[in-house]
Amino acid sequence: MKKMIALLLALVMVFALVACGAKTETTETTETTEETATATAYKLGGVGPLTGGAAIYGNAAVNGAKIAVDEINALGGDIQFELNYQDDAHDAEKSVNAYNTLKDWGMQLFLGSVTSAPGVATSVEAQADNMFYLTPSASSTDVLGGVANPLTGTVDIERKANVFQLCFMDPNQGSASAQYIADKDLGENIAIIYKNDDVYSTGIYNSFIAKAEELGLNIVSTTTFTTDSQTDFSVQIADAKDNGADLVFLPMYYDAASLILTQANAIGYAPTFFGVDGMDGILTVEGFDTALAEGVILLTPFSADAEDEATVNFVTTYEAQFGETPNQFAADAYDCVYAIYAALQQAGATVDMTASELCDLLVATFTGGEFSYDGLTGAGMTWDETGAVTKAPKGMIIENGVYVGLD
Amino acid sequence: MKNNRKLRLTKTSRTNFLTYLMVIVAFVVLNSMSNAGMLKSALQGQLVPICAYVTMALALNLTVGVLGELSLGHAGFMSVGAFAGAVAASAMRDAVAAEPVRLAIALVIGAAFAALAGVLVGIPVLRLNGDYLAIVTLAFGEIIKSIINNLYIGVDARGLHASFVQNTIALGDGGRMILSGPMGIPGVTKISTFTAGFILIMVTLVVIFNLVNSRSGRAIMALRDNRIAAESVGINVTKYKMMAFVTSAALAGAAGALFALGQNTIIASKFDFNQSILILVFVVLGGQGRMWGSIIAAAALTVLPELLREFADYRMLVYAIVLILVMLLTNNPTLKGFFEGLAAKVKKSEKGA
Numbered sequence: 001m002k003k004m005i006a007l008l009l010a011l012v013m014v015f016a017l018v019a020c021g022a023k024t025e026t027t028e029t030t031e032t033t034e035e036t037a038t039a040t041a042y043k044l045g046g047v048g049p050l051t052g053g054a055a056i057y058g059n060a061a062v063n064g065a066k067i068a069v070d071e072i073n074a075l076g077g078d079i080q081f082e083l084n085y086q087d088d089a090h091d092a093e094k095s096v097n098a099y100n101t102l103k104d105w106g107m108q109l110f111l112g113s114v115t116s117a118p119g120v121a122t123s124v125e126a127q128a129d130n131m132f133y134l135t136p137s138a139s140s141t142d143v144l145g146g147v148a149n150p151l152t153g154t155v156d157i158e159r160k161a162n163v164f165q166l167c168f169m170d171p172n173q174g175s176a177s178a179q180y181i182a183d184k185d186l187g188e189n190i191a192i193i194y195k196n197d198d199v200y201s202t203g204i205y206n207s208f209i210a211k212a213e214e215l216g217l218n219i220v221s222t223t224t225f226t227t228d229s230q231t232d233f234s235v236q237i238a239d240a241k242d243n244g245a246d247l248v249f250l251p252m253y254y255d256a257a258s259l260i261l262t263q264a265n266a267i268g269y270a271p272t273f274f275g276v277d278g279m280d281g282i283l284t285v286e287g288f289d290t291a292l293a294e295g296v297i298l299l300t301p302f303s304a305d306a307e308d309e310a311t312v313n314f315v316t317t318y319e320a321q322f323g324e325t326p327n328q329f330a331a332d333a334y335d336c337v338y339a340i341y342a343a344l345q346q347a348g349a350t351v352d353m354t355a356s357e358l359c360d361l362l363v364a365t366f367t368g369g370e371f372s373y374d375g376l377t378g379a380g381m382t383w384d385e386t387g388a389v390t391k392a393p394k395g396m397i398i399e400n401g402v403y404v405g406l407d
Numbered sequence: 408m409k410n411n412r413k414l415r416l417t418k419t420s421r422t423n424f425l426t427y428l429m430v431i432v433a434f435v436v437l438n439s440m441s442n443a444g445m446l447k448s449a450l451q452g453q454l455v456p457i458c459a460y461v462t463m464a465l466a467l468n469l470t471v472g473v474l475g476e477l478s479l480g481h482a483g484f485m486s487v488g489a490f491a492g493a494v495a496a497s498a499m500r501d502a503v504a505a506e507p508v509r510l511a512i513a514l515v516i517g518a519a520f521a522a523l524a525g526v527l528v529g530i531p532v533l534r535l536n537g538d539y540l541a542i543v544t545l546a547f548g549e550i551i552k553s554i555i556n557n558l559y560i561g562v563d564a565r566g567l568h569a570s571f572v573q574n575t576i577a578l579g580d581g582g583r584m585i586l587s588g589p590m591g592i593p594g595v596t597k598i599s600t601f602t603a604g605f606i607l608i609m610v611t612l613v614v615i616f617n618l619v620n621s622r623s624g625r626a627i628m629a630l631r632d633n634r635i636a637a638e639s640v641g642i643n644v645t646k647y648k649m650m651a652f653v654t655s656a657a658l659a660g661a662a663g664a665l666f667a668l669g670q671n672t673i674i675a676s677k678f679d680f681n682q683s684i685l686i687l688v689f690v691v692l693g694g695q696g697r698m699w700g701s702i703i704a705a706a707a708l709t710v711l712p713e714l715l716r717e718f719a720d721y722r723m724l725v726y727a728i729v730l731i732l733v734m735l736l737t738n739n740p741t742l743k744g745f746f747e748g749l750a751a752k753v754k755k756s757e758k759g760a
Contacts, residue, residue, distance in 0.1 A: 152574070
């Protein structure tokens with residue numbers, strides 16, 4: 001009898017969910033018909049982790065892209081977008097499934113993957129289909145291909161001609177960080193803690209040490225952690241402290257970095273902490289004492305506290321719609337949509353073109369040398385045949401709980 | 408008595424025959440649909456992973472259902488096979504031009520490495536009784552993940568080079584890195600095909616059915632049912648346990664190689680504890696020792712999350728509920744009785760007519 005009740009309850013839940021799912025679906029379709037009422041819209045697809053451990057990045061990107069699409073559609077011009085983001089749960093296999101789902105939907109332009117490992121997988125698919133690919137935040141060099149490995153100097157993956165990045169490539173961040181530390185003379189003895197089962201962290205680390213060696217920086221401690229061990233950093237922090245490091249380089253995302261700051265503070269160790277763009281967001285971690293982040297330096301292309309009009313508008317809209325402060329993933333995705341919008345305008349594309357025709361047109365525009373785009377994450381962004389973006393990284397220091405430009 | 412045995416034999420061989428038939432029919436239907444362009448890209452892209460997961464489920468079913476030991480680290484064997492196979496295929500890229508040949512060699516290499524790992528794990532553990540295998544295989548899966556996360560392999564004109572923990576490989580002209588630690592193998596060339604996957608499933612079925620129906624197979628099942636009784640009639644416990652376990656590991660390795668060579672990129676953390684449990688779910692859902700059940704469960708549960716995409720945010724919740732429902736329904740005595748009664752009625756009315 002109990003079993004029958006359990007079964008019944010489960011059935012009720014399924015039906016309730018089916019009803020919910022169906023409901024959201026219908027509202028979505030009405031939205032799109034409204035949008036397409038003025039002009040037929042370009043089908044813009046994207047893949048990102050909307051569930052699972054990396055969901056904060058994926059959801060931020062979706063929200064950022066959504067704001068851009070809404071703004072562009074509200075202008076009522078010739079170019080209208082229809083946005084469709086699919087979940088990949090930060091898994092390369094699922095990202096290809098998500099990409100194929102978008103292809104079945106009729107996607108014409110692809111915002112790529114939000115994270116690196118899935119990005120490598122989807123970029124290969126997009127290359128095979130000649131689908132234009134501009135990723136907001138998949139920063140691994142393997143996404144673009146054609147980039148020399150900083151450690152061995154070999155080109156392991158051929159360049160995928162239709163793939164572009166809006167974020168900095170990992171090696172650029174690593175070498176820029178080393179350069180920055182050397183130029184500003186920020187530390188004598190440097191410790192590095194990095195996540196050695198993570199593409200992003202390892203990519204930055206590799207190029208950082210290659211550049212540090214070249215510049216003669218003194219690295220006194222190198223320690224690692226993995227996804228499974230990213231709750232306790234006492235060993236790594238003690239190693240840095242014992243070796244007398246006065247600057248600790250943290251190429252990682254802010255969730256792990258916030259724990260390192262807390263645990264270093266607990267043993268009374270206060271070196272200069274230096275982060276990269278993944279550190280952005282550290283001031284929004286729940287339960288984290290932001291006083292600990294005082295004096296942390298990070299290289300990031302975006303700051304939610306910037307006072308230019310575009311950033312203020314974006315942050316206000318984002319906070320009003322989603323109730324939180326946008327991070328760089330949201331800003332990157334927002335820029336991606338606008339960069340594609342600008343390129344479509346410049347290239348004179350029309351909505352009846354196939355994905356492949358649009359791809360050829362946009363690749364020619366992006367690499368033509370005359371296309372440049374001013375966005376939230378940098379002014380005068382340009383691209384070339386390598387697919388990497390050219391923009392200046394901004395050094396920020398956290399003072400009184402806000403980012404302040406270092407330059 | 409004699410008559411009875413004959414009857415039982417025909418029943419198993421009939422089930423085996425129907426299993427082969429089911430796989431062949433599914434392959435012919437899907438393959439002709441795929442050739443006619445009738446399949447959606449989403450399903451088209453999943454054909455190779457489905458074959459790999461089906462093979463994984465069959466391999467694990469040999470350990471769990473036939474041998475009666477619990478393995479919580481079968482993704483580890485899949486990982487060994489995946490990386491060994493993919494590195495081999497990548498290194499042979501210029502030497503062996505024909506893709507099917509390269510794929511076949513990669514599968515064999517993947518299976519061989521996984522079998523070796525199976526022997527290494529099995530030697531100390533299969534001598535023990537109880538749940539030790541579950542715990543050790545769990546640890547094995549984690550160890551493999553760590554090892555591959557720290558392994559660097561490159562290739563140049565002089566051959567393969569490897570380094571551990573730090574990438575210290577110096578490559579000559581025209582060299583390239585194949586495996587870069589945590590970045591895995593970012594440049595896998597897709598050479599797995601649906602046909603290859605189908606052949607692998609058929610080979611797996613032939614291996615498993617022949618093993619189970621052999622003298623060794625009966626010894627293995629005797630160990631499962633009552634180890635003390637089996638030992639007392641002179642069955643060599645370790646030998647037969649090893650036989651089943653290593654076969655299972657080798658098949659998992661081949662499945663891993665097929666899977667890896669059907670992806671654009673593979674990383675070690677893909678083959679984690681969750682992956683092992685997912686495969687165990689296939690086996691439990693399909694029924695322990697029931698091969699056709701594993702095939703259906705693995706295929707259905709691989710496709711299901713993709714079919715549920717329209718639920719958007721509720722997708723994994725619906726997936727979990729569907730799983731619970733299926734588990735409850737297939738094991739519900741009332742419903743079972745109802746369906747059996749229905750079947751009996753149909754038979755009766757057929758007879759009557």
